[in-house]
Amino acid sequence: MLNIILIFALQLVYVPILTLRTIFLVKNMSIAASSFGVLEALVYVFGLSLVFSGHQSVAEMVVYAVGFGVGLYIGTRIENKLAIGYTCLVVNLMELNEELIVVLRTKGFGVTVFEGKGRDSKRYQLEILTKRNRENEVMELIEEYEPKAFIISYEPRRFKGGFLVKSMKRHIKKANNSQQQSDSL
Incomplete structure (x- = not known):
């Protein structure tokens, strides 16, 4: 046993x-x-x-x-x-929702907006790259502001440049400056 x-x-x-x-x-x-x-x-x-x-x-x-x-x-x-890594969400909307875009950007998410033509009318697409551990937070915000949105989520293997990389570099720079200040005290 x-x-x-x-x-x-x-x-x-x-x-x-x-x-x-x-x-x-x-x-x-x-x-x-x-x-x-x-x-x-x-x-x-x-x-x-x-x-x-x-x-x-x-x-x-x-x-x-x-x-x-x-x-x-x-x-x-x-x-x-x-939730290791990153996720990219592609959000398709029937109408442009400026309020959702502002809320997402205020919460620190990079949002790129595309306008396109669907079968029946104009469509809008949001592309959002974020850390995987924040994916549920993004999904909940989208659900709150656009419950009928069509969403595709996938994990990018590599990326270069853009809002998220700049944001990460700023965060690293702030951390290094804080460390240097504490070391000099």
Whole structure:
């Protein structure tokens, strides 16, 4: 019985590490990915040695598989909480909503507005790039001001320049200036 509990616990550690390692790889964060890879390999080898340590009981193998599934769920929940990276939202509107644009910009979101022609009439498109951990905040604002908006959200792999990069550089510069001031005191 102790083996079964240990196998399940190891899967609850192993699979979230595997999930995060995979996500770091996809996001091109190789140092974090390789660090998680080392942890993953250690837990994996130890867990498998327990499962295949002599007689393999069906219960141990089933617990290993169930632990894997539960671990995947936990891993994806952790990643969603971390919300690593950026997201781009494309918001299609039937009419230009200046109030929504002002609110988004006031809250620090960069908004680019495009005008286009739809099947029946003129349409407006907002393009918003933000950190993933603020995506829900943007969605809630859009829902509040434009409940019928059509929204597409995707993760950009790379970007250069623009409002968000300038904003990040300003933030880094302020942090460095504050650090230099505190160092000189």
